[in-house]
Amino acid sequence: MSSTTPLIQLRNISKAFGGREILRGATLDIQRNEITAIIGKSGGGKSVLVKHIIGLITADSGEIIFDGLPYSTMKRKDFSAIKNRCSYMFQNNALFDSMTVFENIALPLREKFKLGKKDLEDKVRARIEQLELTEVAQMYPKQISGGMQKRVALARALVTEPEIIFFDEPTTGLDPIRKKTVFSMIHRYHEKLNFTAVIITHDIPDIFYIAHTVNILDEGRIIFSGSPVALEQSSDPGLYTYTHGHEMLIDELTGLHNRLSLMRKVEAFGAEAQGSEQLVLVTVRLLGMRTMMDYKGDLLAHAFIRKLAKFVSSFLPEGACAGMFSKEILVIAAKTTDESTLELFLSQLEAFFTNLTIETYCHKHRLQVEIGGALVTQGLSAYSAIQEALATSKKYV
Numbered sequence: 407m408s409s410t411t412p413l414i415q416l417r418n419i420s421k422a423f424g425g426r427e428i429l430r431g432a433t434l435d436i437q438r439n440e441i442t443a444i445i446g447k448s449g450g451g452k453s454v455l456v457k458h459i460i461g462l463i464t465a466d467s468g469e470i471i472f473d474g475l476p477y478s479t480m481k482r483k484d485f486s487a488i489k490n491r492c493s494y495m496f497q498n499n500a501l502f503d504s505m506t507v508f509e510n511i512a513l514p515l516r517e518k519f520k521l522g523k524k525d526l527e528d529k530v531r532a533r534i535e536q537l538e539l540t541e542v543a544q545m546y547p548k549q550i551s552g553g554m555q556k557r558v559a560l561a562r563a564l565v566t567e568p569e570i571i572f573f574d575e576p577t578t579g580l581d582p583i584r585k586k587t588v589f590s591m592i593h594r595y596h597e598k599l600n601f602t603a604v605i606i607t608h609d610i611p612d613i614f615y616i617a618h619t620v621n622i623l624d625e626g627r628i629i630f631s632g633s634p635v636a637l638e639q640s641s642d643p644g645l646y647t648y649t650h651g652h653e654m655l656i657d658e659l660t661g662l663h664n665r666l667s668l669m670r671k672v673e674a675f676g677a678e679a680q681g682s683e684q685l686v687l688v689t690v691r692l693l694g695m696r697t698m699m700d701y702k703g704d705l706l707a708h709a710f711i712r713k714l715a716k717f718v719s720s721f722l723p724e725g726a727c728a729g730m731f732s733k734e735i736l737v738i739a740a741k742t743t744d745e746s747t748l749e750l751f752l753s754q755l756e757a758f759f760t761n762l763t764i765e766t767y768c769h770k771h772r773l774q775v776e777i778g779g780a781l782v783t784q785g786l787s788a789y790s791a792i793q794e795a796l797a798t799s800k801k802y803v
């Protein structure tokens with residue numbers, strides 16, 4: 407195969423589970439020796455797509471061509487040869503708790519190759535040293551930190567010197583700084599060993615710094631495939647959430663609605679309200695977030711929003727919703743027949759800010775918090791309803 411032919415080609419892959427279509431004609435290329443990223447909304451089918459490549463799932467229709475060989479015509483032995491060229495790093499690391507770090511890393515070598523004891527130990531030791539795990543080689547996964555466990559998982563993925571490595575959300579559960587470390591680790595080893603990497607991730611914009619090609623999976627199709635620069639320069643409104651990394655990150659970080667889905671939800675609440683049901687809207691305006699991002703970096707701002715979002719999610723009653731209306735405004739919305747719901751939301755938020763010793767925090771980072779809330783009459787547009795709540799904003803700190 408010519409070196410310019412993609413190593414893996416997915417053509418019109420469709421897959422449904424129990425009548426629910428997950429992939430609807432997804433087409434993408436994975437180029438040799440490149441880092442290819444697959445991004446998209448949670449539950450959008452990114453893992454399902456990759457599971458097709460590694461043979462864990464068979465497509466309802468479409469074709470996969472691996473190094474020129476179509477899966478539809480492949481024999482079992484061809485397929486096991488492909489598997490031997492691949493390696494994986496999963497989001498939960500998938501380390502075996504009953505095995506030491508050394509044994510975990512040695513496992514793929516034992517499974518795939520018949521090596522003598524010394525050869526095996528040399529290879530494992532080399533990876534252990536490379537990933538600075540010598541001190542913990544005889545420990546068990548539970549005895550080491552989450553960051554180190556990721557390094558063990560990476561060492562295990564690299565130990566067979568694979569040609570292709572699939573990373574399924576390799577940074578899940580890590581704080582923003584450790585996420586960057588994992589990506590720079592992948593980048594560093596990619597430069598050294600030149601494998602083909604396929605990374606499923608939510609980490610925008612971090613992934614843009616290391617990926618050669620970014621693919622966006624949306625509604626079961628690849629709606630963009632190109633370089634991170636091409637993506638960031640795109641003015642396609644359909645790519646807005648992805649090109650505006652920050653907003654996307656907020657949704658992924660917090661699990662809250664983004665502006666568009668928040669507005670839709672508020673609109674729907676207004677339209678669905680019946681009889682004595684009213685719409686409660688509470689707004690939290692975080693003045694100074696933009697300045698905080700500009701001067702102190704996004705990480706601190708994200709950490710703050712995540713903390714707030716986690717708290718809000720903890721007291722949201724069923725059926726209510728919360729989302730970021732803008733970088734500085736968080737909105738909580740619910741339908742209710744009980745007028746005290748508004749007071750309840752307001753007092754919960756005040757308690758949160760009190761517990762955070764927010765005065766010190768905000769003073770330090772020059773943030774101001776304003777909380778507003780209103781019981782809104784039915785029939786208002788989402789935008790007007792949110793404005794009505796904002797108009798009642800009172801400075802909290």
Ligand SMILES: Nc1ncnc2c1ncn2[C@@H]1O[C@H](COP(=O)(O)OP(=O)(O)OP(=O)(O)O)[C@@H](O)[C@H]1O
Binds near residue numbers: 453455
């Ligand atoms: N074997 C299966 N049987 C039935 N449904 C499945 C199966 N595998 C995946 N799904 C469903 O397919 C959908 C897509 O799952 P997938 O794990 O690919 O999403 P994802 O984009 O990787 O999400 P995340 O980023 O949250 O991990 C989910 O609704 C999931 O429940």
